[in-house]
Amino acid sequence: MRKKREMLMSRAARRKASAQSRKAARRTKRSAAAAPAPARDVLLELEALRKAGRSLELEQRSSALMRRYPDSAVLLNMQAIAQAMQGREDEALATFERAQASDPACFDAWFNHANILKARGRYDRAFESYRRAAAILPGSDLPLINMGLMCFEAGRFDEAAALFSRAAEINPNNPDTHNNLGTILVRLRNYDEAILSFARALLLNPDYPDALKRFAKARRECRSHPDNGTIAGLIIRCLESRETDNGNVDNVSKLIIHAGLQDVLAKEDLALEDVSALDGMTRGLLSPYMSNAVVSAHVIEQFLCRARAVLLDAREAPAMRDPDEKLETLLAAFAHQGFLNEYIWYVPAEEEAKVDALEADVRRVLSGGGAPAAPDIFLLAAYRPLFAIAPLRAWGLSAWAAASEPLKSVLRKQIVNPAEEVRLRDTIPSLTAIGEGVSQCVQAQYEENPYPRWEFLSVEQPQDCTWWVMQDVSPHQPVLAPPPENPQILVAGCGTGKHPITTALCHRNSDVLAVDLSRASLAYGKRMARELDVTNVTFAHADILKLGDLGRSFDIIESSGVLHHMEDPDAGLKALIRLLKPGGYMKLGLYSEAARADIVAIREMVAGEAVDLTARGLGAFRRELFLRKSDIHARLGKLRDFYSTSELRDLLFHVQEHRYTMSGLANLIFGNGLEFLGFLFSMDEPKLRYQEMFPEDPDCLNLENWQKLEEAEPLTFVGMYQFWCRKPY
Ligand SMILES: C[S@@+](CC[C@H](N)C(=O)[O-])C[C@H]1O[C@@H](n2cnc3c(N)ncnc32)[C@H](O)[C@@H]1O
Structure with missing residues (x-):
């Protein structure tokens, strides 16, 4: 939840009030007028001291004035603010109460009073004071927002939604209110309305990454299919944003694209004009989708393979030699897509021959010292990795910086970045040898195919490391030791770095060591860490099974999708447990037999x-x-x-794969003396289902219950068994 700066807002609250509240304000003034009050310029002077944080002067000045105006609620309010600013909160509460007694219609005295109570966790009393403040200024959204936040924190989602809805009616121009309302609606599983709230927040503040991320996440859960330009525009932003997990809008993108392609999907004589019009047919989504996500629908893939062949056949057409912006964007999108899906689309032999001819033409131009035409590079990149064509690689490295978009983007991703990764491979330190047998076979697989290839990262606000554990295992609330100041974190089997970089960004004060068998994967991660300016992660080449002599221990170890690729996962887990400090936390991800x-x-x-x-x-x-x-x-x-x-x-085709049943998982965890803290999921749904089925275990901890749930819904752990556990002291 996005919380407003809510403490001691004093007059700012009144400024936000609507016409209705101004009436109430006049009432406040009239009642204040009953007791003599200082002149307006004196009050402005006090307000300036408050804003400047000069609490001692504020207190002295208001105390001095109170000798003349002993019952002034406005002065008492200022005095209480000064006390609170100096940390004397008990005194402040008493002084606010004197102000309330002196003038029961003094909004600030109730509102500020409530803020202090709220910050101290005295929610019932805080709620009552906010309620009084709201009654004084019914046109102010601030008490409603703070009451809504308290209800949200207390899990009273219906009430929270009602309060934020009222706040949004009073002040429809506050993007935070819409974002918070959307967040509550997600908790209520009202995804359709949640999406609209996030969309409103984004219309008011287009630069609002949190709302965009939440929009994308809610979109993932939403079953309805919007046919609406605003929503499509936001989906494009999710696809293009580097901070939003575009997997969340994958399904809806495919739905919109599929619906848009209806008229041409089965068309036999597909022509260049049809292909040029594809973005227009799909609300502009096709190119951003192909440029940023792996196309993951068979029908769309088959159609796009046909469209790609049409573009190849039309290579010499005037429209292709000098493409307009629309066609150029689409051509570049095909180039990006080839790279993203790593050239897995099927190419019939006769089409392959045409690609050979295209490559030969490009090579000829290069050997004559010329620059290949951009459409030819796009087309070639749609079929073959540019990096593998040596003369093109050399040309691209020198030409990319001066190229105009979108060629620049294609050359950067497909030539410049891979070249940088080759260079970085040798800069990565080696911590252990790689064991013979399975470790070396697994290494060979990931050297050839580093996994996963990623470009986008969705990171939440940085928090201390135990906050994350709590968040993930919620609703279980284990008692956790205070977080270390500089947590030492190991990400074991870090792949291409998405995992350790996310961890490093979430725990800014940590040192993250990320190890893997594959230098190609590590180099990808190192390049991305540099691009994202993440400095608290170190990549190193190592076999987890041989890390025992590292001479370091860790507060947290994370290893997702790794142990099940070892010959003996139990040996891998034991190696990690040895590296974990007593009381340390471990997050693991393992394949589920049922889900696979x-x-x-x-x-x-x-x-x-x-x-x-x-x-x-x-x-x-x-x-x-x-x-x-x-x-x-x-x-x-x-x-x-x-x-x-x-x-x-x-x-x-993994060279090594183990899968777990729930009882196998229990043996692994408890057999190694670990305490199970809870599963984590990307969405709330599975835990809500669990609580419905097993209300006697609100903490969602019983693995036998989880087994029953998994038997009923075998895809529950399709994203693996992901869980936190703790090493005993
Ligand atoms: C499926 S990938 C998962 C990567 C990453 N954890 C993620 O979630 O994106 C598995 C990774 O584990 C690594 N791995 C497997 N066995 C390992 C071992 N014995 N030591 C170090 N890394 C290992 C592989 O090289 C590969 O990069």
Whole structure:
């Protein structure tokens, strides 16, 4: 929740009041007029002292004035403010109460009184004082906002929503109110209304990353499909923002795009004019989606493969030689998409021959000292990694900075960044050797296909590390030791760095050590950390199983999606536990047997097949799979991981994979003497379901209950079993 600066607002509250409240203010004035009060310029002088934080002078001056105006509520209020500013809150409360007694219609005396009570956790009394303040100035949104925040914190979401709705009616121009209302509506699972609230917040303040992130998250849960230009515009912003997890708007993007493409999806003689018009048909979403997310819907992918072929065939057409802005954006989007899905889209042999010809033309231009035409580079990048074409790589490194957008963006992502990663690989320190056998096989896989390739990061406000544990395991509220000043955190199996960079940003005062087997992954992470200016993370090459001699211990260890790729996950866990301080916290993510049932079935089905694990081989494999048209294949096609090379390899062809049942998980946790603190999910839904099914365990801790829930809803842990546990002292 976004909290306003709410303490001691004094006259600011009155300024915000509407016409209705001005009436009440006049009433206040009249009643104040009953007792003699200081002149306006004197009050302004006191207000200036308050604003400047000069509390001692404020107190002296108001005390002196009170000798002349002993019953002035305004002066008592000022005196109380001064006392509160000096930390003498008990005195301040008593002085506010004197002001209230002197003038029961003094808004500030009730409002400021309530603020202090609220800050001290005395919610009932605070609520009553806010209620009195609200009755004095019914046109002020401030008491309602603060009451709403208290109700939210107390879990009284219906009341909180009603209070924020009233606050929004009184002052519709406060983006924070709409953002807070949206947050409460999410808790009430009213996602449709929540989205509208976030949209209002963003219309009032377009530069409001928190509202955009919340909009995206609510959008993920929302089943309805808006056909509305404003919402589509916000979805585009979510796709393009580097601070918003664009996975949250993946489904809605696909829905809008799919609906927009209806007229051309089945069109046989697709022409260049049709393809040029695709963005217009999809409310402008197609290009931003293709440029920023892996296209993860089979029907859309198949259509876009056809559209790409049309562009390739029309390569020499005048419209392609000199594309207008719309077509250029779309061409660049195809280039970005090729890179993002790591060239997994199937290419028939005759089309491959045309791409060969295109590449040959580009090479010819380069060998003659010329610069290839931008549309040719876009088209080539839609089919093949530019970085792998040596002369193009050399040219791109020198030409990218002067190129105009969108060519610059394509060259930067596909040539400049990978070149930087190659350079960074050798700068990463090595902490251990890599064990023979499974560790080296897993390393080889991730050297070829670093995972995941990411560009966007959704980070919440930095907080201390125990706050995060609490947040994740809520509603369980374990008693936690005070957080260390400079937490030492290990992210074990950090992949391409998204995880440790998020951790480092969430705990600004921490030192994060991020280790992995794959230098290619570590280099990706190091480049991203530099780009994002994150300085409290160090990347190092190491095998977790050999980290015992590190000579360091950690307050927190996080290892997500890693242990199940070891030959003996229990040995991996034991190695991590040794590195964890007594009382330290560990966050783990492990595959669930139930959630992966479909994948296991497919893995078994393809186990005997000799699948070529290159992008081209996997592209052909996917095509085969879809041609079989069975139910299980259709279900597999719904998984996002099916749509890029590294993810598909990770999903179906990992060299080593263990999965856990709930009882296996219990053995792993309790058998290693760890205390289970709770599961974490990206949304509230599974825990709400648990509480409905097992009201006797509001903390959501009983693994046998979770097993029953998982049996009823096998996809509950589709995002893995993710949980926190604690090492005993
Ligand atoms: C599926 S990826 C997960 C990456 C990251 N944790 C994330 O959530 O994005 C698994 C990672 O674990 C790493 N890994 C597996 N076994 C490891 C080991 N013994 N030591 C260090 N890293 C390991 C792999 O190299 C790979 O990058």
